[in-house]
Amino acid sequence: xxxxxxxxxxxxxxxxxxxxxxxxxxxxxxxxxxxxxxxxxxxxxxxxxxxxxxxxxxxxxxxxxxxxxxxxxxxxxxxxxxxxxxxxxxxxxxxxxxxxxxxxxxxxxxxxxxxxxxxxxxxxxxxxxxxxxxxxxxxxxxxxxxxxxxxxxxxxxxxxxxxxxxxxxxxxxxxxxxxxxxxxxxxxxxxxxxxxxxxxxxxxxxxxxxxxxxxxxxxxxxxxxxxxxxxxxxxxxxxxxxxxxxxxxxxxxxxxxxxxxxxxxxxxxxxxxxxxxxxxxxxxxxxxxxxxxxxxxxxxxxxxxxxxxxxxxxxxxxxxxxxxxxxxxxxxxxxxxxxxxxxxxxxxxxxxxxxxxxxxxxxxxxxxxxxxxxxxxxxxxxxxxxxxxxxxx
Numbered sequence: 001x002x003x004x005x006x007x008x009x010x011x012x013x014x015x016x017x018x019x020x021x022x023x024x025x026x027x028x029x030x031x032x033x034x035x036x037x038x039x040x041x042x043x044x045x046x047x048x049x050x051x052x053x054x055x056x057x058x059x060x061x062x063x064x065x066x067x068x069x070x071x072x073x074x075x076x077x078x079x080x081x082x083x084x085x086x087x088x089x090x091x092x093x094x095x096x097x098x099x100x101x102x103x104x105x106x107x108x109x110x111x112x113x114x115x116x117x118x119x120x121x122x123x124x125x126x127x128x129x130x131x132x133x134x135x136x137x138x139x140x141x142x143x144x145x146x147x148x149x150x151x152x153x154x155x156x157x158x159x160x161x162x163x164x165x166x167x168x169x170x171x172x173x174x175x176x177x178x179x180x181x182x183x184x185x186x187x188x189x190x191x192x193x194x195x196x197x198x199x200x201x202x203x204x205x206x207x208x209x210x211x212x213x214x215x216x217x218x219x220x221x222x223x224x225x226x227x228x229x230x231x232x233x234x235x236x237x238x239x240x241x242x243x244x245x246x247x248x249x250x251x252x253x254x255x256x257x258x259x260x261x262x263x264x265x266x267x268x269x270x271x272x273x274x275x276x277x278x279x280x281x282x283x284x285x286x287x288x289x290x291x292x293x294x295x296x297x298x299x300x301x302x303x304x305x306x307x308x309x310x311x312x313x314x315x316x317x318x319x320x321x322x323x324x325x326x327x328x329x330x331x332x333x334x335x336x337x338x339x340x341x342x343x344x345x346x347x348x349x350x351x352x353x354x355x356x357x358x359x360x361x362x363x364x365x366x367x368x369x370x371x372x373x374x375x376x377x378x379x380x381x382x383x384x385x386x387x388x389x390x391x392x393x
Contacts, residue, residue, distance in 0.1 A: 126155040133162060142170045200230075206260050218259065225256050233283070239363055243278040243311060243318075247271075250285050250309065257293050264297065265305035273313035280318070280384060281363055285309060287356040288322040288380045295378070296326030320382040328374035337372040360384075 013022035070083045129146060136144040145163050148156035203226055210219045232249045247269055254267050289307060296305040305326055312319040329337065336342070342354065360368040360382075369383040 122152055126151045126159075130155070130158065130162065137162075137166060137169070142166050142173065202260065203256065210259075222256065222259055225252050228252050229256065239281060240279040241282045242276070243280050243320075244275045246280060246282055246285055247275070247309070247311070249283070250289055253286055253289065254307070261293075261297070263304075265293070265307060267307040267309070270308065270310045272310060275311055278311065278313065278318050280320070281356075281359055284356055284360070284382070285320065285322060287352045290352060292322065292324035292326060292378060295329075296324045316386060318384045318386060320384070321379065322382075323375075323377060323379040325377040328378045329372060334372055334374060 007026050009026050013020060015021075066086070070085070133144045133146055144166060146159040148159040148163070151159065203222070207219055207222055210216075210222065229249070229252050232245075232252075251267075251269060258265070289309070292305070292307050296307070305324060307324045308322070310319075310321045312321075328334075337353070340357075357370060360370065364385060367385045369381075371381040371383075373379050373381075
């Protein structure tokens with residue numbers, strides 16, 4: 001750096017062989033160029049050139065404001081450039097930038113909120129409704145329907161397909177249910193009509209014996225009871241009857257057996273509740289009473305068979321117990337009864353119990369419970385739900 005024509009200049013000299021080339025630039029020109037760049041930081045920004053000789057501007061007092069000073073040293077170390085930028089101008093620009101960033105962030109948040117609302121309305125909510133409808137259908141509620149017009153066309157088609165599927169499943173369920181009802185009606189009718197012919201034949205033999213013995217009054221009683229017995233069987237076409245009527249039928253049956261086995265057994269029917277509102281499948285109790293009559297006399301220890309019937313209403317069920325003091329169920333039969341396996345053999349033995357258990361299964365949809373045990377004789381405990389599934393006939 002040197003003074004040329006009373007101006008401080010930056011001089012650069014380059015020697016190339018025998019030729020020396022040099023040029024100089026006024027520091028004032030350099031400052032003007034840099035000052036143009038500093039105007040972006042405000043009119044109070046300054047450029048100072050620090051050299052071996054201080055200029056008047058370099059000696060100016062800038063203590064009236066706070067400045068940010070940035071400087072660079074020349075590679076020739078002949079001078080230094082110092083840029084002085086007022087801090088107020090910098091903070092003013094930063095404040096503007098800050099508000100611009102706040103505005104941009106606010107706009108960005110608004111866009112995110114709008115996107116969420118749009119996505120929730122057109123995608124997430126329809127998917128949630130679709131999921132809930134499918135869960136209800138899975139749980140057996142085929143009445144679930146979705147409104148296709150409330151969503152965009154793509155989801156509308158899916159909703160329409162789901163509604164059609166629900167309609168088809170409902171129709172299929174009704175068809176299967178009707179076929180099942182028909183099948184159950186035929187099965188119940190078949191089970192009801194399976195009356196053992198030997199009982200009727202035994203009754204005729206008893207009447208014949210009474211005729212030979214001349215016991216005409218007992219014959220009249222026997223005929224009346226047989227008439228009531230078969231009238232109940234053939235006229236009872238309902239799936240359920242009042243328990244009191246069925247108990248009357250059981251007592252009629254026991255009176256017939258008392259004629260067949262005079263002084264061989266006694267019975268007691270106990271009602272621990274009001275039976276007028278209790279309904280049960282017809283001839284259910286008789287099946288197990290008949291089993292006591294058939295196998296009770298095989299006990300050689302006791303001379304007289306005792307049969308007890310008890311009807312009890314509990315909180316959610318009706319309890320019916322049939323017991324005797326006979327020999328009890330044979331071990332192999334009791335095991336099959338407790339395991340709910342088939343009892344019927346090739347001779348048709350135990351078909352009555354098997355049919356009764358099947359009827360209870362059909363009528364109560366596996367909600368009825370029958371327990372068998374041997375405790376001082378055979379015992380049968382029947383537990384029926386108060387609200388039966390359905391009256392099939």
